[in-house]
Structures are given as C-alpha cells and as structure tokens.
Amino acid sequence: MNRILVTGGAGFIGSSMAEKLAADKNNYVVIIDDLTTGSINKIPQSAHKNVRFIKCDVNDWMDVSGIMYSQPFDYVFHYAAVVGVTRTLENPVKVLNDLSGIRHLLYLAKNSGVKRVYFSSSSEVYGESFHFPQHEETTPLNSRLPYAIVKNASESYLKAFQQEYGLEYTIFRFFNTYGPRQSKDFVVSKFLAKALKNEPIELYGGGSQTRTFCYIDDNVDACLNAFKQNLYINDVVNIGGEDEVPIIDLAKLIIKITKSKSEILNLPPLPEGDMTRRKPDLTRMKKLLSRNHLSLEEGLRKILDNTKFIL
Numbered sequence: 001m002n003r004i005l006v007t008g009g010a011g012f013i014g015s016s017m018a019e020k021l022a023a024d025k026n027n028y029v030v031i032i033d034d035l036t037t038g039s040i041n042k043i044p045q046s047a048h049k050n051v052r053f054i055k056c057d058v059n060d061w062m063d064v065s066g067i068m069y070s071q072p073f074d075y076v077f078h079y080a081a082v083v084g085v086t087r088t089l090e091n092p093v094k095v096l097n098d099l100s101g102i103r104h105l106l107y108l109a110k111n112s113g114v115k116r117v118y119f120s121s122s123s124e125v126y127g128e129s130f131h132f133p134q135h136e137e138t139t140p141l142n143s144r145l146p147y148a149i150v151k152n153a154s155e156s157y158l159k160a161f162q163q164e165y166g167l168e169y170t171i172f173r174f175f176n177t178y179g180p181r182q183s184k185d186f187v188v189s190k191f192l193a194k195a196l197k198n199e200p201i202e203l204y205g206g207g208s209q210t211r212t213f214c215y216i217d218d219n220v221d222a223c224l225n226a227f228k229q230n231l232y233i234n235d236v237v238n239i240g241g242e243d244e245v246p247i248i249d250l251a252k253l254i255i256k257i258t259k260s261k262s263e264i265l266n267l268p269p270l271p272e273g274d275m276t277r278r279k280p281d282l283t284r285m286k287k288l289l290s291r292n293h294l295s296l297e298e299g300l301r302k303i304l305d306n307t308k309f310i311l
C-alpha cells in the first residue's frame with residue numbers, strides 16, 4: 001500500500017490527481033488543504049474508501065508537522081499554493097509565505113521516510129522568455145515576480161534536499177491547465193463563464209499574448225505516469241498544451257462554441273505579470289503521455305458537457 005499525501009488536494013489540479021490516485025486501491029490518499037481557493041466539493045469520493053481529508057495550512061509548522069509525524073507517507077504531491085495572476089500580484093507577502101510550506105514539507109519528508117516529493121512548479125519560472133520552445137534545461141529562468149521566485153526557490157530547495165539528504169523529487173512545470181473544476185480566477189473558466197452569461201470578455205493589452213492550454217486529463221495522466229513508471233526522478237518536466245494560441249483567439253473560439261453574444265472588451269495591458277509568450281518544449285511530457293494531447297476545442301467542449309462546470 002502506498003501512503004500518499006496530496007497538499008492542495010481540494011483545488012483544481014490536486015483534486016484531479018487525488019481522484020486518479022485513489023482509483024487504485026493500493027494507494028491510500030490523505031488530502032490536506034486550507035480551503036482558501038479550494039473547495040470541499042472537489043475532494044474525491046472513492047469506492048475504495050481510501051481518501052481522507054484534513055483541513056490544514058502547510059505554511060503552519062504546528063499544523064502540518066502533526067499530520068506528517070503521526071502517520072508516515074511514502075510520497076508527497078505538493079500542489080498547495082497561492083494562485084491566480086491577480087491574487088498573486090495583490091498579495092506578494094502571502095505568496096512569499098509559501099516558501100515556508102515547501103521548507104516544512106521537505107524537512108518533514110526527509111525525517112519521516114518519504115521516498116519522493118512531486119512538486120507543481122510553473123511556467124512562470126521562465127519569466128519573460130526570449131528562447132522558444134521553453135526547454136527544461138536550456139531556457140534561462142528569468143523569474144522576477146514573487147509567485148515565480150517562490151516556484152524557482154522551491155525547485156532549488158528540492159535539489160538541495162536531494163543533494164544533502166538523498167530525498168528524491170520530480171518537478172512538474174505546469175503551463176496553463178484548464179478543465180471543469182477550475183476556479184474562475186483563470187482565463188479559460190473566466191471567459192467561459194462570461195460567454196455563457198453573454199457578458200463582455202475583457203482582454204488586457206489587445207490579447208496578442210500567447211499561451212498553450214493543457215486539458216486537465218493530459219496534465220494528470222502525464223504526471224501519474226511519471227509516478228507509476230518512476231520516470232524523471234530528480235528531474236524536471238514541462239507539463240503543458242501543444243498549440244500556441246493568442247488570448248484573443250481563445251476568446252473568439254469560446255464565443256463561437258458557446259454561441260454567445262458576448263462582446264470583446266479591450267483593456268490596457270496589466271502593469272506586470274502578463275508574459276508575452278509561452279510555449280513549452282514537450283519532448284519529455286510526450287514520453288509520459290502515451291496519446292495525443294486533446295485539442296483546445298475538444299477540451300472546451302468537454303467542459304461544457306460536464307456538469308461539474310458550475311457557473
């Protein structure tokens with residue numbers, strides 16, 4: 001039996017991973033989350049009765065150490081973080097506090113026999129890149145904003161604990177991921193919600209910024225295969241979508257497939273934090289995902305068919 005801790009498991013990606021882990025009766029999954037952006041409704045039900053939820057703040061040593069010292073874990077998936085462009089720009093001190101969370105987990109992991117820590121980093125570590133596609137080894141990390149700096153420093157913590165204590169890690173650098181359970185802080189779910197209500201869709205700086213969009217199943221299945229097949233140990237993998245899409249085209253596609261009457265409203269560019277371009281090198285991810293990525297249009301249609309997409 002694998003005992004697995006999932007932090008941030010009441011959130012979008014963490015709950016999706018916890019659900020797939022719990023589908024295997026050989027895994028026992030403990031979810032911890034402080035429910036700041038997560039929701040109790042996202043915590044998966046499992047037929048195997050192998051999921052437990054504990055409300056906990058990973059940045060609070062007393063809270064998290066009690067859990068990790070009272071029960072041993074084999075693996076930790078660390079998804080808890082302050083997320084969302086606006087929230088992270090408006091709360092830089094809170095964002096920087098997430099460095100406590102990774103430090104707590106790593107000290108507790110190395111002292112309690114955890115075999116490996118899986119960490120959700122972000123494409124933001126690349127900052128405003130001038131090298132495309134963004135490659136795990138060769139693209140410089142140009143992180144400058146607190147959220148990106150925390151992800152970058154967390155990656156360094158993982159590497160340092162590996163070097164000094166032999167604690168294994170895998171770093172997933174997530175690019176924009178979307179799916180039915182995502183909160184409305186993120187571009188795809190925000191635009192979909194606006195389109196379904198025929199409200200204006202707001203674009204910053206004309207919407208020429210590009211992103212790739214990864215459907216949640218592609219994200220989770222690739223990460224799950226890294227876990228199941230013991231791949232990319234002490235290594236980094238970009239996890240993202242294939243097609244580079246200008247945000248204005250995303251808005252137009254969403255208006256088209258929802259048959260919405262929403263207008264596109266152009267706002268001035270954000271003062272910072274809205275990178276011009278993102279495109280991952282997916283060579284490593286493709287070795288994990290033994291199928292083609294879902295196209296953006298197919299993914300959007302799946303969300304619209306899914307009753308879990310709540311307005």
Ligand SMILES: NC(=O)c1ccc[n+]([C@@H]2O[C@H](COP(=O)([O-])OP(=O)(O)OC[C@H]3O[C@@H](n4cnc5c(N)ncnc54)[C@H](O)[C@@H]3O)[C@@H](O)[C@H]2O)c1
Pocket residue numbers: 007008009010011012013014032033034035036037038039056057058059078079080081082083101120121122123173174175176177178183186
């Ligand atoms: N969604 C994306 O496109 C994307 C892109 C890059 C990186 N990421 C990373 O993936 C991870 C998951 O993001 P998500 O999109 O699922 O967001 P989310 O907000 O749905 O999930 C984050 C979860 O962490 C919880 N949390 C936050 N701070 C906590 C704390 N101190 N203690 C315990 N729980 C805490 C929240 O309540 C929430 O449930 C995050 O680390 C995020 O930085 C996501």
